[in-house]
Amino acid sequence: MPRVRKQNETMSIARLAKHLGLSEGTVSRALNNYPDIAEKTVARVRKAADELGYRPSTTARRLARGVVETIGFVLPARDGHQIDPFLAEILDGLATELALSDWDLLVSAVPDGHDEVEVMDRLIQSGKVGGFVVARTKRHDPRIDFLRTSHIPFVAQGRTENCDDYAWLDIDNEKAFVDAVNYLVGLGHRKIAYLGGDPELNYAWQRRAGYLAATKANGCDIAPGYMHDGITNELAAREAVLEILKLPDHPTAILCVTDAVAIGAIHALAHAGIDVGSEMSVIGFDGLPMGEAIHPGLTTMSQASYQIGREVGRIVVAQANKANSPASVFSQILWEASLTVRGSANPPALKLAANAKGGIS
Template sequence: MRAAAVTRFVDIATFFRKRFRLKDSSRPGEIQEIRNRFRCRFLRHARLPSPLQPCSTSTSALMHGRSRDMLFGGTAGKHRRPSDPTYGRNAQPSKSFLSDHLAHAFKGAPRRVECRKSFSARYRKGILGRTGGMNIQELAATLKLSVSTVSKALNNREDVSPETRKRVLEAAERHGFSPDPAARRLRRQSADTIAFVVSPPQTSFAHPFFLDMLMGVNDAMDNSGFQVIVASARSVETEIDVFKRLIERQRVDALLFGRTRRQDERIAYLLERDIPFVAFGRSETSDAYPYVDIDHHVVGRAGCARFIALGHRRIALVHAPEYLMFSHLEHQGYAEALRAAKIRFDKSLCVEAAISEEGGADAARRLLALPDPPTAIVCGHDLIALGVLRGIAETGRVPGRDVGVIGGDNHPIGRYVQPALTTFSAETHRAGKRMAEMLLARLAGTPPQELQEVWAPELIIRASDGPHRVPDASGADNKAVSPKRSRAVQA
């Protein structure tokens, strides 16, 4: 029986040698190679059945080399060691994973067992890099070039002459060949993927800020070879976990994100792990990273200065949460404009609000309920400003006439409300495109200090920033004279 089992091993080894083009060597060596490739060392202790019958053996059991009993059925010999002379005697398998493999192979059906070693080897050799029935070896043989030369030409390497590159590309197009993306990613240890992370406190994909920026990113990435995925977090506290999952599971090569914070653990984490990224905004955490920023210090300073020039002295600031860097910069600019005009800073006129219409409306109600309410309000965000307009109207006042309002980032709906919202420009589409271009440059090795840009926004004057009105002796309002608008954008 032992001789019969060995004979069958030799027959199977001959088949596998032909089927998988194993190297020519002695038969014991071939048998060992088969065992290694399919992780089936338990065959030394089990006999093969005589008939070639189909098998329903679990693929996962074969892949992970589980116990002999799971593969051959039954519990015989379960508690005995392989060195035991009685080991395997009572195990009479009615099915065999090898016979199943042979039967399916002869029928031309796909193999259900794939050795991890041979699978990765096939990728490394480029066997799966085919679309029109030709792999890279066959393409190289057709051109009478080495496989490495063809590979370099397909990857636009500089050490290949233009004539050879052109010849290879033309042949690849003629034969319908293109390198398999999965094989290429495996070979380069790269995911060819960039993540665009939608950052709290705004997590809605429908917001124009993120949509415009994402469209800009997409425009820049069209011909880069990278795909862009979008990820989001439900809260500030859990966002760092999203970053860790993306990086530690090797799902992305680089990241883009916005709404930087004064103390930003995302930036600290990415710098520590040396992960390429570009942020929309600056941070106090570090300045050693690439960024594009629209300067909200200008929004706070120029917005407040605009109202001062219109005659207002009670000027409020409704800003986004203070932990956001752009909000902190607005606050600094606002205070700077008051100091320049020698107007006392009143802390009660600075109100933090959620970035939403409801947040702005609630802030307006609180400000207008003060004993000495403001006559003008600078808003750090247009969604906040739209809520402020509603809150002013709810108190019986007329927005733009009784209380002036200036927004911060040119929301598309701002021009259609009544009164039309005066605000500042925010080129988010251009910013997204520039961020993507910076990321590609960073991946190519450009130092981060050369990839830092701060853009100054422009004031867009509409109708909501009316001049201060003071009642005369008869109770009528006298309208102040509007200042010149030579440096502002009229819209």
């Protein structure tokens, strides 16, 4: 029967080691998952620690292991400092996973006049972080170039064009947009416009490539004015839709680089008197909860944002805990997006509403 500790008695590694008849070093290494300790011993030590109420000192553990158990996340700089709902989902999952491992998350913003690399360098030099998670990767990303030479564990949510030598988890963005175009074509659409993101961001570039490949494969002509890059917020989406509605030959569907852009497009179309889902179909990408809340519900290519955050958290902690493993071994994971069908995408109507001819006022 487990011994019940007195209320004022503090269970230490020394007391735990004495109770088990093991050395303090063995107990400490077992609690910290050192590979030279037998699994049977690790299980025995952990069972006794649970029964006797041992709680390790976070500070002592970190000093003993020489690991800063804090992961840094530098918020990507954005015009106007808008909140990115996708990143919020990633951070939620990341923070949850780190907490389960008794690690901390340090989120840092980029001050005006600085860049993300400066902030990362400052955090490393101050000893505040033991690793990084990088999001919204660019095709050629100076953050990745910096971290490659920093000798600190890091994981990218996304990839760069050259991604062979670091850990990442990404969505197959190109395939996702091939699937989205194929779905629209299957509904009967042949005139499909595209609201794309910043071409410097790798995910936006890949989604653009998927749209171009699938429209070509399906024999869909991309009329002048159908493609708009650099659409990063609702206002930009509204302006792009205004331009599209001025075209003599309207598209019957709009494929959007993110859910946020798609929702901006839906609002703009509704403002122009166009019945979204009936007169004009719209598809987004992300699978964010807000897409289900609007009317009509947003058809979207869904990615498991929260689970992505959890997974990159597991990868970066494992990487930090295995600092002596071969540098050539990296977790590189490619997930697929899945189509979530709602009311915003349907077979094309015969024509747009007459009151849409004037565009958006």
